[in-house]
Amino acid sequence: MDFIRQIENTFLKKGAPTFRVGDTVDVHYRIFEGEKERVQVFTGTVIAFKSQGIRRAFIVRRLVQGEGVERTFPLHSPRVSDVVVRRRGEVRRAKLFYLRKRVGKATKVKEKLTPGASRIAEEPSSSSPAPAAPPAPPTVERQPAAAVRAR
Helix, strand or coil: CHHHHHHHHHCCCCCCCCCCCCCEEEEEEEEEECCEEEEEEEEEEEEEEECCHHHCEEEEEEEECCEEEEEEEECCCCCEEEEEEEECECCCCCCCHHHHHCCHHHHCCCECCCHHHCCCCCCCCCCCCCCCCCCCCCCCCCCCHHHHHHC
């Protein structure tokens, strides 16, 4: 059994993308039409992973004209040229099959906010350079009240 695993490890993709269930991804999939080859992008939410090793696959779901469409992509296949994470999703389950029963906005997964992406100003650390001082507000020259009344 260990011998089979060693052979499989030679065929694994180097630098496979890291993404999780709940993430919205763009899967760049190579399609062969006759003698031509093109890349088609399938955008959707990852609802599940299955298997391990070279057989690892993930299921991506999206809505097309109100109808749910799911595709299963093998992670280490040479036909999957790239997987780009568009949005990180915050979920507490390993499989999101409950999304199959939902329609419209109910299919959205809550976005996971990274610590660096928060809008709250963080205290500057000693290793990072100090932020520049904000520019001074423009000065307005004021006229004496007598000059304003004279107009």
